[in-house]
Amino acid sequence: MKFIERMKSIGPGALVAAAFIGPGTVTTCTVSGASYGYVLLWAMAFSIIATIILQEMSMRLGIVSREGLGEALRNQFKNPVAKNISIFLVISAIGIGCAAYETGNILGGAMGLSTVSRISSNVWGPILGIVALIILWTGSYKVVERVLIGLVIVMSVAFILTAIVIKPNLAEIFMGMIIPRLPDGAGLTVAVALIGTTVVPYNLFLHSSAVQEKWKDAKDLGIARFDAVFSIILGGIISMAIIVTAAAAFYGTDIEIKNAGQMAVQLEPLLGAWAKWFFSIGLFSAGFSSAVTAPLAAAFATSGALGWKRDLRAKNFRSIWLIVLLVGIIGSSLGYSPVQVIIFAQAANGILLPISAIYLVWVMNNRERLGQYVNTSLSNILGALVILVTIVLGARSLLSVISKIFG
Known part of the structure; x- marks a missing residue:
């Protein structure tokens, strides 16, 4: 009965999971499974653990201090130079990250429509961007968001059921989860993209603000922690199911994933001829719902860091989400491959993640703000390990890109 009561309280954690189960996750996990089979499952397993560690800190900050991460960061430093540098770094990370995500979100939704309409994603992209605007x-986004998230949940269940129906090799899956390996070629970029699509920097800001509306004080930390852990693990299982189904459908065929029609093949064992339609509607829903929420997350984070009023109708607030959305609209119309753009966006976020994570861990050690609820030594060690791994992988990915640019 206690478990049922806890399930009824699910809220902000589900919002976090819904934010990372977007077109980026579907596409990146599909490319991972198709290109490398189960080899990169360890990157997804690491991502789930890392997300739980960091989102638990974000949740605790919001409930105990009644501040979002943006406000806490603004109040963390007394020295104006240190304060301004930190605010600039975080806004840059969130701004660049959300702008990259937004292009991928819009193109992801457009790719779903393109598959069933035969009209190019680069035509659908700007149209979807304008509708999102x-x-x-x-301000009527909440109704639309609920409907679209419902469709994404249905698609997610289909992936889990398909992963069960195809009866994959459990021993190989287990080995892929526990043995870190980086295959040749674009394996490093895909590994960083898997982390970037799951440990979403703007979710750290979103979660610390969202929990304040649901829970009022520290006595609610237990139920809030269950909400976060349960939702993130469920999101991780969905992501792993996509990798498993893609590995079964494509691995060893040397096929290059270019569109939603190809990706939909992995659902055919469960859905047959309906797979293309089902997958396309789900991908559109994932992309369009994220295209609406990502600009809002950027606006909440930036407004908090700059001390602006977090009002949906305030000019400053609107200007932030408008800039992010316009970048997405322009990016979606330039003619780039939707799959390549989405992988790049996730990799970019994986590289930028350490900036937000470092500031979160720093803020979580402020005893003046959090009292007895500051990070324990274990929390700090786990947080440091997450940051270290993301820095190493991100740096290697960045060096790989630079070496390719300069030959």
């Missing part, structure tokens, strides 16, 4: 401007 209208929805955000009128």
Whole structure:
């Protein structure tokens, strides 16, 4: 009965999971499974653990201090130079990250529509971006978001059921989860992209603000922790199911994943001829719902860091989400491959992640703000390990890109 009561309280954690189960996750996990089989499952397993560690800190910060990460960061430093540098770094990370995500979100939704309409993603992209702009401007996004998230949940269940139906090799899956390996070629980029699509920097800001509306004080930490851990693990299982189904459908065929129609093949064992339609509607829903929420997350984070009023109709607030959305609209119209753009966006976020994570761990050691709820030594060690791994992988990925640019 206690478990049922806890399930009824699920809220902000589900929002975090819904934010990372977008077109980026579907596409990146599909490319991972298709290109490398189960080899990169360890990157997803690490991502789930890392997300739980960091989101637990974010949740604890919001409930105990009644501040979002943006506000806490603004109040962390007394020295104006240190304060301004930190604010600039975080806003840059969130701004660049959300702008990259937004292009991928819009193109992900457009790729879903393109598959069933035969109209190019680069035509659908700007149209979806403009519709998202209208929805955000009128403030009616919550109704649309609920419907679209419902469709994403249905698609996610289909992936889990398909992963069961195809009866994969459990021993190989287990080995892929516990043995870190980086295959040749783009394996490093895909590994960083898997981390970047799951440990989402703007979710650290979103979660610390969202929990304040659901829970009021430290006595609620237990139920809030269950909400976060349960939701993130469920999201991780969905992501792993996508890798497993893609490995079964494509690995060893040397196929290059370019569109949603190809990705939909992995659901055919469960859905047959309906797979293409089902997958396309789910991908559109994942992309469009994220295209609406990502600009809002950027606006909440930036407004908090700069001390602006977090009002949906305030000019400063609107200007932030408008810039992020316009970058996405322009990026979606330039003619780039949707799959390549999405992988790049996730990799970019994986590289930028350490900036937000470092500041979160720093803020979580402020006893003046958090009292007895500051990070324990174990929390700090786990947080440091997450940051270290993301820095190493991100640096290697960045050096790989630079070496390719300069020959």
